[in-house]
Amino acid sequence: MKIKIGTRGSKLALWQADYIQSRLKAAEISSEIIVIETKGDKILDRALSKIGSKGVFTEELEDQLHSGDIDIAVHSAKDLQSDLGNDLEIIAFTEREKTCDVLISLNQSLKVATDKSITIGTSSTRRVAMLKAYFPNVNIVDMRGNLQTRIKKMESGVCDALMLAYAGVHRMKYNEMIVHEFDENEMVPPVGQGTVAIEISKNLDPSKAEAIRSACNDPETEKCLLTERSFLKEINGGCSIPVFGNAVLEKDKIVFKAGIISLNGQEKVFVEKTQTNETPEELGKLVAVEILANGGKEILETIKSQL
């Protein structure tokens, strides 16, 4: 048995594929890595929110799952849309990294809370809205491209700092450039940040699927991700909507914080709920329903008309 691992070609994506390959190897499963280019990799001159379709980083991988050219597709769980369609499923979430966002900069004395005027690069509507809400002193420039490209742009003076996921910065070994870690209670991370997901076609041989799952899945992370992804599905936002949701296990309970924020950061609906860890999907859905009922629906509709 040799598992064909499909992945995007960015360094971060290749790290993820290598990581999965090493987990499989530890379970004595051999594999090969197949690099597939996606729309999100090819189109770099437009904001993601303008490319439009869901799954800009996943569609081509999913095509090859359907055709059987690859056995598994490896993704950042954050990049995976909430609705996979009937013939695809996620069989594993790897042990989660720290989930917060960070700032990296060439200027180690940069202070995001007090510096009079700094410019931060990001292309995420969620990060833009959060920065506007909590750090009105900050200017924002749109910044697409992979981590390496973004750092080059920062070096050329386009911005003073980049706002990124801790997980990606850590995996690419840029920890030394971190100048700020955002507080997760305030800047709640997005659904799925910090874990790697394995997607398959339901046609994959079940014994293969089970072997892969047992080599790679972390049950605690999975509970958190089931909560977060069920929330995302119920909110039905799409990848460009600034929603956030982060679940954490505490003993036999799940603590779930989630919400939605308007593009300008002025309006926000936030809900926190704690429930038994036995029904993660129920919890995610419950929180989404509450957010929508408490003003989230209006925020969502306004955002959709603005994008």
Ligand SMILES: NCc1[nH]cc(CCC(=O)O)c1CC(=O)O
């Ligand atoms: N959209 C790109 C992306 N997808 C996943 C990560 C980070 C790694 C992770 O969350 O697993 C990143 C980079 C970033 O947001 O800074």
